[in-house]
Amino acid sequence: MEESIAASRLCWGRNPWQLSGFMPNHRPCRIFGNQDSQALKSIVAEGEVRKSNYRPEIDGLRALAVIAVIVNHINKNAMPSGYLGVDIFFVMSGFVITSSLANHRSESLQDFFLGFYARRLKRLIPALALFTVITSLLICFFNPEPYNELGLAWKGMFGISNLSLYGSATDYFASSTELNPFTHTWSLGVEEQFYLVYPFLIWFSGFGRATVRGESNLLWVTGLLSVASLIGFLYLYQVNQPAAYFLMPPRFWEIGAGSLLFLGLRHPSQLLRWTESLPPLAVAACLVAILWLPLELAVIGTLAVVIATAVLIACLRKGTLMYAVLTNDKITYIGLISYSLYLWHWGILSISRWTIGIRWWSIPVQVALMLALGILSYRYVETPLRRAEWSAMRWKTIGFAISASAGTAGLVIGLQRLPISLYTGEQLELAARGVESLLQKFTLSGTGRAWQGRPCVLTENSEAGKIITSAGCTLGDPGKAKRRVLVLGNSFSAAFVQAFSKLVKRDGYAITITSSWGASPVKGMDNFSAYKEVNTYYWEQVAPSLMKDLRRGDLVFLINDLSDLTPAADTGRAQRRRQQFKRGLEELSQELSSKGVHLAVLHGLPFAREANCKPVNAIPQWFRPPGNHCPIPNKEVSLVRRSKLDMILREQERTRKITVVDLFDIFCSRKECTYLGRDGEVLYRDEHSHPSVEAARLSANAIRKALMVQ
Structure with missing residues (x-):
C-alpha cells in the first residue's frame, strides 16, 4: 500500500463538476486551513504539482483505510474485512497517480519517465529502507531462524515481495504470514509493478503528451485492461486464491478503477450528476459496513469496497457532514502519515507476536508505538527526503534511490549470512523442525x-x-x-x-x-x-x-x-x-x-493452526511474560x-x-489446549500444526x- 503522493490533488471549483484540472477555464481552488496549507507546501516543494489543487478529504479516506487495516491486523474478529483497507488504497492510488501524471505533461519521453520514477522512488525508498533495516535487526533478536523473514525483507526493497509470497503461498513450506514482519510489503510490490506498466499507457496513449485523443485513448485502454483484470481476479479466486491476492495483474482493475474515476470526473455525464445527488455520509456508512463482512464474502467485499470508494470520492463535496469529518485536521494528519504508519504497524504487531503477544493490556502500548514511529518516520525521514533535491539530474536521483535499495538489501542479506546468531532467547530442542x-x-x-x-x-x-x-x-x-x-x-x-x-x-x-x-x-x-x-x-x-x-x-x-x-x-x-x-x-x-x-x-x-505460532514461541523466554503464548481453542470448545x-x-x-x-x-x-504436552513436550514442529516427532512417539x-x- 503506497499512497502515490503525500497530499492529494484536486479540489472543488465553483460547482461539484468544475474540479480543478477536470474542466477547462476552472476557477482557482481555495486552500482549507493551515493544516492544508502546510500539506500543499510539502507537495509544491516536492515538485509534484503546479497548481493549488489539494483535496484534504482524500487524506481523510487514507486515514479510514489505514485504521481499518490496523484494526483488522490487531484482531480479525473486531473487523473481519478490515484488510480491504488496502483495496481502498489501491483505488485512491490510481486516482491520485493519474492526477499527478496529468499535471506532468512533457514533450520528451525521457523527461516524462525520469521525472515520474524520480518522484516515486523519493517517496518510497527512504521510509521503507529505515523500516527494513531496523525491523530486520530486531527480528534477529527474537527469531532463532529468521531466514524467511530476512529474505522477504530484501525482496521488499525491490518491489517483489508479493511474488515471493505468491510462490510460498502455493508451496506448503510457507512461513506464517503474521509472524513475518515484512508480509505487508506485498501491496507495495503490487503498486510498484503497476508503476512499471501505467506510465507507458499514459505516454503512448497520448495523455502524457496532451494529444487530442490522448485522454480518450487512455480511458479505453485502461478500461479494457481493468475489465480483463477483473475477470482474471474472479476466475483466479476460485482456482488459485494466492494468485488473485498477491499478483499485480488480478489487482490492476482496482488501481485502474481509480484512474478511470479521475478520467471520468473530467467530463460531466449523467452518471456523475447522479453521484452528485448521493449523500456522502450514507455512502461512507456503506463503505464502513463492508469492512465488517465475513471472510466468506471476500469476493463480494472486494467488489463492493472498490465501488463504494470510487462513489464516495465522486460524491464528496464541501458543505456536507462527511466532508467536514474527513477534512478534520487530526483525521487528515493520519492520512498524511499513513504510508509510514502502514509500514510500522505490521512490524510492531509481528514482533509482538514473537515476544509479549497481542493482548488487551498490550494493545494501547502497541498502538501508541505505531503512531510514534509513524510520526517520526514521516517527519524526519519521509518528508524531508521527499522534499530534498537529491540531484539536479533526475537520472542520478534514480541511481541514488536504487543504490539505497541495493545497500539496504545488502545489509539484510549480510544479517542472513552472519556466522553467529543474534538470537537472545533459549533455543528449542526438537527432533525435527519446520x-x-x-x-x-x-x-x-x-x-x-x-x-x-x-x-x-x-x-x-x-x-x-x-x-x-x-x-x-x-x-x-x-x-x-x-x-x-x-x-x-x-x-x-x-x-x-x-x-x-x-x-x-x-x-x-x-x-x-x-x-x-x-x-x-x-x-x-x-x-x-x-x-x-x-x-x-x-x-x-x-x-x-x-x-x-x-x-x-x-x-x-x-x-x-x-x-x-x-x-x-x-x-x-x-x-x-x-x-x-x-x-x-x-x-x-x-x-x-x-x-x-x-x-x-x-x-x-x-x-493448533489457529494459534498461528511457531514452536519456539511456546517455550518460556526472557522477553515473553509467563503464560500460554500459543493459545488454541480450549478442550471444551x-x-x-x-x-x-x-x-x-x-x-x-x-x-x-x-x-x-x-x-x-x-x-x-488438560482443559487448556497448548503447544505443549503433559510433560512439557512440544507437540508441533511448525506453525501449520504438523505434529512433531515427539508427538508422534507419544x-x-x-x-x-x-x-x-x-
Whole structure:
C-alpha cells in the first residue's frame, strides 16, 4: 500500500463538476486551513504539482483505510474485512497517480519517465529502507531462524515481495504470514509493478503528451485492461486464491478503477450528476459496513469496497457532514502519515507476536508505538527526503534511490549470512523442525528399513505423474509381515512416520506411508487449493495402485488435518464438505470391505493452526511474560466444534467397517489446549500444526492399540 503522493490533488471549483484540472477555464481552488496549507507546501516543494489543487478529504479516506487495516491486523474478529483497507488504497492510488501524471505533461519521453520514477522512488525508498533495516535487526533478536523473514525483507526493497509470497503461498513450506514482519510489503510490490506498466499507457496513449485523443485513448485502454483484470481476479479466486491476492495483474482493475474515476470526473455525464445527488455520509456508512463482512464474502467485499470508494470520492463535496469529518485536521494528519504508519504497524504487531503477544493490556502500548514511529518516520525521514533535491539530474536521483535499495538489501542479506546468531532467547530442542522436515528420511533402527521421505510424497502440481511405490516407502518387510498398513493422507500422514515403530518392531507389521500436500481427506471432495491437480492424481492413480496390493486382513489408515471440516464459523461450505467426506468414507469403506481390508481414520486434532505460532514461541523466554503464548481453542470448545465430524465418524464406526483413531487427549491433556504436552513436550514442529516427532512417539501406543484390534 503506497499512497502515490503525500497530499492529494484536486479540489472543488465553483460547482461539484468544475474540479480543478477536470474542466477547462476552472476557477482557482481555495486552500482549507493551515493544516492544508502546510500539506500543499510539502507537495509544491516536492515538485509534484503546479497548481493549488489539494483535496484534504482524500487524506481523510487514507486515514479510514489505514485504521481499518490496523484494526483488522490487531484482531480479525473486531473487523473481519478490515484488510480491504488496502483495496481502498489501491483505488485512491490510481486516482491520485493519474492526477499527478496529468499535471506532468512533457514533450520528451525521457523527461516524462525520469521525472515520474524520480518522484516515486523519493517517496518510497527512504521510509521503507529505515523500516527494513531496523525491523530486520530486531527480528534477529527474537527469531532463532529468521531466514524467511530476512529474505522477504530484501525482496521488499525491490518491489517483489508479493511474488515471493505468491510462490510460498502455493508451496506448503510457507512461513506464517503474521509472524513475518515484512508480509505487508506485498501491496507495495503490487503498486510498484503497476508503476512499471501505467506510465507507458499514459505516454503512448497520448495523455502524457496532451494529444487530442490522448485522454480518450487512455480511458479505453485502461478500461479494457481493468475489465480483463477483473475477470482474471474472479476466475483466479476460485482456482488459485494466492494468485488473485498477491499478483499485480488480478489487482490492476482496482488501481485502474481509480484512474478511470479521475478520467471520468473530467467530463460531466449523467452518471456523475447522479453521484452528485448521493449523500456522502450514507455512502461512507456503506463503505464502513463492508469492512465488517465475513471472510466468506471476500469476493463480494472486494467488489463492493472498490465501488463504494470510487462513489464516495465522486460524491464528496464541501458543505456536507462527511466532508467536514474527513477534512478534520487530526483525521487528515493520519492520512498524511499513513504510508509510514502502514509500514510500522505490521512490524510492531509481528514482533509482538514473537515476544509479549497481542493482548488487551498490550494493545494501547502497541498502538501508541505505531503512531510514534509513524510520526517520526514521516517527519524526519519521509518528508524531508521527499522534499530534498537529491540531484539536479533526475537520472542520478534514480541511481541514488536504487543504490539505497541495493545497500539496504545488502545489509539484510549480510544479517542472513552472519556466522553467529543474534538470537537472545533459549533455543528449542526438537527432533525435527519446520514443514521441510516432513520430507526427511527416517531409518527404523534395528530393522535395516527406512522411509525415504521425498520419493513417497507429492509436493506440488508438477509432480502429478510421479510414480510412488511401496519400495522405499515402507517400514518393515511386506513379504514377511503379519499385516500391512497403507497410510494415505495429506502432509499430516508424513508427520506420523515415527508413530509406527512399535507396530513394525514388536508386532511384525509393514507400514507403507504416502502423502500428498493439500490432498482432500477422501476421494470426491471439492479441492480448491493450490494442489488441486496433484490431489486428483493422488486419489485416482497413486492410492488405487497401492491399495490393489493389499491382502485380506490388511488396513488403510487415513491421516489428515480435518480442521477445515469444523471451522469456527460453520459455513455452508463446511457443511457441504462434511457431506462429501461422509460419502467418500462410505464408498471407500465399502470398496475395502468387499476385499476384506479394514479402514481406519484419524479423528480431528486440536485446532493448533489457529494459534498461528511457531514452536519456539511456546517455550518460556526472557522477553515473553509467563503464560500460554500459543493459545488454541480450549478442550471444551474444540470438542464442541468437532462434534458434527464426530457424529459422522462414529456413525461409520458402528458399521464396523472403519476404526476411529482419536488422539485428542494426547494433544490436549488438560482443559487448556497448548503447544505443549503433559510433560512439557512440544507437540508441533511448525506453525501449520504438523505434529512433531515427539508427538508422534507419544501417539504410538494409542495408534498401535487401535490398529491391532482389527
